[in-house]
Amino acid sequence: MPDPVKAGRRRSAAPSKGDRREAEILEALEDLLALKSFDALTTNDIAERAGLSRASMYFYFSSKQEALVALFAKTVEALQEKSRAAAGDPAEPREAIATAMRRTLDRWREHGLMMRVAIDQSPAIPEIGALWTETAEIFVDAITAILVRAGVASHEGPDGAGALAGALCWMVERTFYRASAVSPEALDQAAETCRVVWLRTAGIES
Amino acid sequence: MPDPVKAGRRRSAAPSKGDRREAEILEALEDLLALKSFDALTTNDIAERAGLSRASMYFYFSSKQEALVALFAKTVEALQEKSRAAAGDPAEPREAIATAMRRTLDRWREHGLMMRVAIDQSPAIPEIGALWTETAEIFVDAITAILVRAGVASHEGPDGAGALAGALCWMVERTFYRASAVSPEALDQAAETCRVVWLRTAGIES
DNA sequence: GAGATAGTCGACACAGTGTCGATTTTAATG
DNA sequence: CATTAAAATCGACACTGTGTCGACTATCTC
Numbered sequence: 001m002p003d004p005v006k007a008g009r010r011r012s013a014a015p016s017k018g019d020r021r022e023a024e025i026l027e028a029l030e031d032l033l034a035l036k037s038f039d040a041l042t043t044n045d046i047a048e049r050a051g052l053s054r055a056s057m058y059f060y061f062s063s064k065q066e067a068l069v070a071l072f073a074k075t076v077e078a079l080q081e082k083s084r085a086a087a088g089d090p091a092e093p094r095e096a097i098a099t100a101m102r103r104t105l106d107r108w109r110e111h112g113l114m115m116r117v118a119i120d121q122s123p124a125i126p127e128i129g130a131l132w133t134e135t136a137e138i139f140v141d142a143i144t145a146i147l148v149r150a151g152v153a154s155h156e157g158p159d160g161a162g163a164l165a166g167a168l169c170w171m172v173e174r175t176f177y178r179a180s181a182v183s184p185e186a187l188d189q190a191a192e193t194c195r196v197v198w199l200r201t202a203g204i205e206s
Numbered sequence: 207m208p209d210p211v212k213a214g215r216r217r218s219a220a221p222s223k224g225d226r227r228e229a230e231i232l233e234a235l236e237d238l239l240a241l242k243s244f245d246a247l248t249t250n251d252i253a254e255r256a257g258l259s260r261a262s263m264y265f266y267f268s269s270k271q272e273a274l275v276a277l278f279a280k281t282v283e284a285l286q287e288k289s290r291a292a293a294g295d296p297a298e299p300r301e302a303i304a305t306a307m308r309r310t311l312d313r314w315r316e317h318g319l320m321m322r323v324a325i326d327q328s329p330a331i332p333e334i335g336a337l338w339t340e341t342a343e344i345f346v347d348a349i350t351a352i353l354v355r356a357g358v359a360s361h362e363g364p365d366g367a368g369a370l371a372g373a374l375c376w377m378v379e380r381t382f383y384r385a386s387a388v389s390p391e392a393l394d395q396a397a398e399t400c401r402v403v404w405l406r407t408a409g410i411e412s
Numbered sequence: 413g414a415g416a417t418a419g420t421c422g423a424c425a426c427a428g429t430g431t432c433g434a435t436t437t438t439a440a441t442g
Numbered sequence: 443c444a445t446t447a448a449a450a451t452c453g454a455c456a457c458t459g460t461g462t463c464g465a466c467t468a469t470c471t472c
Contacts, residue, residue: 017438018449039330042428053452058430060450120329124245158398167399170384171377178376192364193373200406223419223469248459259421264461266419418469429458437450442443 022060025050026071029064030114038068038117069127072118075111076131082107083138093150097198100142104172105191112180112187119177140169143198150202164201171197228266231256232277235270236320244274244323275333278324281317282337288313289344299356303404306348310378311397318386318393325383346375349404356408370407377403 028050032041043064047054061067086103108115122129143165148154152161172194179190199205234255238247249270253260267273292309314321328335349371354360358367378400385396405411 016449021450037330043430044428052450054429055431055453056451063430123326124243158395159402163395163399164403167377167381167396167403170380171373171403174376174380175373189364189369190373193369196365197370197373197377197403197407200409201403203406227419249461250459258419260460261422261462262420269461414472416469416471418467420467421465422463423465424463425461427458427460430456432453432455434453435451438448440447441445 018060021050021052022070025052025057025060025067026074029067029071033117034113038064038121065121065125068117068121069125069131072114072128072131075114075118076135079107079111079135080138091149093146093202094199094204096146096149097195097202100146101191101195101198104176105187108176108180108187109184116177116180119173136169136173139172140165143168147202150204152202168194168198168201227256227258228276231258231263231266231273232280235273235277239323240319244270244327271327271331274323274327275331275337278320278334278337281320281324282341285313285317285341286344297355299352299408300405300410302352302355303401303408306352307397307401307404310382311393314382314386314393315390322383322386325379342375342379345378346371349374353408356410358408374400374404374407 025046028046029041032045032049036045041064043057044054046064046067047057050057057067061070082103118128118132122132140162144154144161147161147165152164153159154161157163175190175194176187179186231252234252235247238251238255242251247270249263250260252270252273253263256263263273267276288309324334324338328338346368350360350367353367353371358370359365360367362368381396381400382393385392
């Protein structure tokens with residue numbers, strides 16, 4: 001049922017009952033995550049909310065972990081979609097940093113809950129960890145490019161642009177993660193703080 | 207048995223059988239954490255290793271989570287012990303940063319496993335999260351002091367020394383966390399990278 | 413040596429997971 | 443539209459891990 005040969009799929013791909021169910025389950029899961037921690041959720045909770053029996057759920061996902069992976073994969077796809085749409089930055093480091101920060105802020109505002117859950121489960125669910133690291137890597141590359149354009153030495157090693165970008169990326173991750181658990185305003189502040197550190201690291205006087 | 211009125215305890219506090227048992231359990235837990243993830247551990251594993259029945263374990267800790275809290279609390283105490291011992295920095299920002307970084311590196315080298323486990327469990331076990339945040343706050347205060355001495359404006363708000371120190375602190379946490387899962391050398395590199403970002407954020411040309 | 417207190421453990425009840433096989437529903441085909 | 447293979451559903455079961463209870467033993471204290 002999943003994956004009707006996605007590449008080159010027929011047009012108007014008749015969403016079979018199974019497809020709908022699958023979506024319903026993920027929807028149920030997402031809804032419930034707003035109410036309970038993932039750990040506290042049971043397969044029963046999810047099945048009940050999605051309107052089928054627990055056993056039937058296993059027809060679609062072989063565990064709640066796998067369901068979460070599927071749900072998170074969808075979110076990541078959405079994130080990367082937007083990244084691609086907004087690609088091709090017009091250089092100027094200071095502006096590029098401000099833009100990147102604004103976009104990051106948007107992502108967290110829209111998908112904060114999902115990202116928080118995924119990050120929490122990253123150590124326990126390798127697939128989620130991988131997905132998240134992969135997403136981070138795209139971000140690291142983007143920051144690296146900005147740093148280089150701002151004049152930071154691009155060599156390998158602990159003080160090269162790549163390593164610095166890595167540290168900055170994970171600074172943003174943690175800072176936003178914590179702020180998003182506090183309030184939307186905290187998120188704004190987090191963005192501003194991170195922007196300043198970026199600028200200074202890039203060697204641009206703020 | 208736990209907590210025989212710690213403040214003002216009798217001298218040479220006879221380590222009753224219970225005290226020994228408690229220590230044995232924590233030791234067993236720590237040993238096992240080197241082999242298996244905390245989630246994968248069962249109360250049985252721990253009890254077996256500690257040489258008593260599962261039911262007896264519950265006499266000392268009401269869950270494996272609580273045992274982990276106790277174990278982590280011990281580690282945190284050790285960390286703060288050393289922090290206090292090395293307190294009273296002799297100013298000079300550049301040197302202070304290098305020293306702080308070196309100390310952080312030592313902590314991770316010695317207690318990396320425990321810190322990683324605690325961080326992983328922070329979202330799930332509030333007591334651990336609180337303990338970790340508390341530890342971080344001590345660190346944030348130290349960085350704030352260094353930044354101020356280096357000339358960073360100390361006002362509140364997203365670009366004040368406090369906020370910047372917070373971002374830097376969590377940058378270090380994440381960067382070391384990830385590096386410590388890779389190799390000791392990665393940890394060295396992490397330290398160097400973080401040092402550079404600190405210096406630039408403090409406005410000191412490296 | 414008579415309590416009391418600390419420690420131990422087998423046995424139980426319970427909650428959640430994942431699977432199996434029997435059954436019904438759906439959709440494609442002549 | 444009748445047939446039939448595949449898709450989907452679910453009750454029931456076996457299993458694993460948790461936490462508790464009550465009866466028992468060891469250890470201390472006077």
